[in-house]
Amino acid sequence: MNLHRLGAIVSKELRQLRRDRMTLGMVIGIPVLQLLLFGFAINMDVRRLPAAIADESATSASRAIVQDLLATEVIQQVATARTADELVELLRQGRISVGIAIPHDFERRRGEGRELIQVMVDGSDSVVQSAARQLAQLPILQAQTGGSQMAAPISVLSFYNPERRSPVNIVPGLIGVILTLTMVLFTSIAIVRERERGNMELLITTPVTSAELMIGKVLPYIGLGLIQTSVVLLLGVWIFAVPIRGSVLDVYLSALLLIAANLSLGLLISTQARTQFQAMQMTFFVFLPSILLSGFMFPFAGMPAFAQWIAQLLPLTHFIRLIRGVMLRGASLGELMPSVLALLVFTTIMMALAILKFRKRLD
Numbered sequence: 494m495n496l497h498r499l500g501a502i503v504s505k506e507l508r509q510l511r512r513d514r515m516t517l518g519m520v521i522g523i524p525v526l527q528l529l530l531f532g533f534a535i536n537m538d539v540r541r542l543p544a545a546i547a548d549e550s551a552t553s554a555s556r557a558i559v560q561d562l563l564a565t566e567v568i569q570q571v572a573t574a575r576t577a578d579e580l581v582e583l584l585r586q587g588r589i590s591v592g593i594a595i596p597h598d599f600e601r602r603r604g605e606g607r608e609l610i611q612v613m614v615d616g617s618d619s620v621v622q623s624a625a626r627q628l629a630q631l632p633i634l635q636a637q638t639g640g641s642q643m644a645a646p647i648s649v650l651s652f653y654n655p656e657r658r659s660p661v662n663i664v665p666g667l668i669g670v671i672l673t674l675t676m677v678l679f680t681s682i683a684i685v686r687e688r689e690r691g692n693m694e695l696l697i698t699t700p701v702t703s704a705e706l707m708i709g710k711v712l713p714y715i716g717l718g719l720i721q722t723s724v725v726l727l728l729g730v731w732i733f734a735v736p737i738r739g740s741v742l743d744v745y746l747s748a749l750l751l752i753a754a755n756l757s758l759g760l761l762i763s764t765q766a767r768t769q770f771q772a773m774q775m776t777f778f779v780f781l782p783s784i785l786l787s788g789f790m791f792p793f794a795g796m797p798a799f800a801q802w803i804a805q806l807l808p809l810t811h812f813i814r815l816i817r818g819v820m821l822r823g824a825s826l827g828e829l830m831p832s833v834l835a836l837l838v839f840t841t842i843m844m845a846l847a848i849l850k851f852r853k854r855l856d
Contacts, residue, residue, distance in 0.1 A: 550599035616654035680759030738823035
């Protein structure tokens with residue numbers, strides 16, 4: 494071992510890293526940004542779950558209990574319903590996570606000591622389900638009891654996953670996680686690989702346009718993504734008995750939207766990276782926020798507002814809303830149109846940017 498030669502190699506690598514500003518920036522930027530972002534964003538203490546209230550009694554006592562429930566900040570009223578059936582429909586459409594139903598005979602039930610309130614929960618998200626169940630344990634101050642605190646008779650009705658089985662919640666989201674990792678990674682190295690192998694000069698001399706090259710790079714991976722979707726679905730249904738309550742066609746259309754969004758994002762990364770290693774670094778930089786901020790692992794409702802804004806820019810966030818809505822709640826894509834439009838807009842913007850960036854590199 495010659496220390497002089499060893500020192501020369503170390504010096505060479507340090508100089509190369511110093512010239513490679515993208516890698517150097519990621520070495521420092523990734524831990525700093527992710528520490529600040531996830532340190533604030535990841536919060537298991539869920540608050541402000543979107544809720545709707547159907548107060549069929551409309552008495553002063555029922556309104557007082559509703560105000561007490563809202564004061565806990567576990568739920569946040571975003572809609573009003575007239576009946577319990579309307580609450581069920583809002584849950585199915587994914588517009589709310591919790592429904593509060595107060596029956597018309599509230600006063601008579603209160604006098605008889607019977608159940609006063611029914612809390613309906615979207616059980617397709619196990620964390621939300623657990624948080625909503627806390628409402629049944631909260632001490633509610635009731636003026637008509639002489640100012641003493643007592644637990645109001647509250648029953649919790651869980652929809653779509655009453656057994657609280659984790660695979661029912663995890664497997665649909667895993668489709669999105671797998672597609673996000675593989676699709677972005679595959680295409681992020683597509684252009685870079687052509688450049689490293691010396692094929693880029695050949696492509697430049699052909700009459701192929703930038704748009705044709707980009708779309709041609711994407712199309713083969715769409716089939717691979719649909720195969721991955723089928724594998725996860727088959728294993729999920731066969732091994733874990735995960736239900737598919739909605740249309741199977743809607744499931745595949747949702748997966749197709751995510752595949753297109755991830756492939757276009759991967760192409761944009763590919764036009765920016767100079768080496769395959771850089772492309773993989775940038776893919777990881779996108780993948781980690783996607784898995785942590787999308788609502789797959791941690792409750793979306795527990796994140797601060799700035800983290801939710803960032804999550805809205807990630808395709809996986811909207812896909813998880815789609816796939817859980819279709820598979821677990823039986824909703825249609827038409828009822829989940831905001832998420833469908835978000836993925837379409839994301840794909841269009843990323844693909845357009847990728848084509849423009851690639852043309853600039855040809856110049």
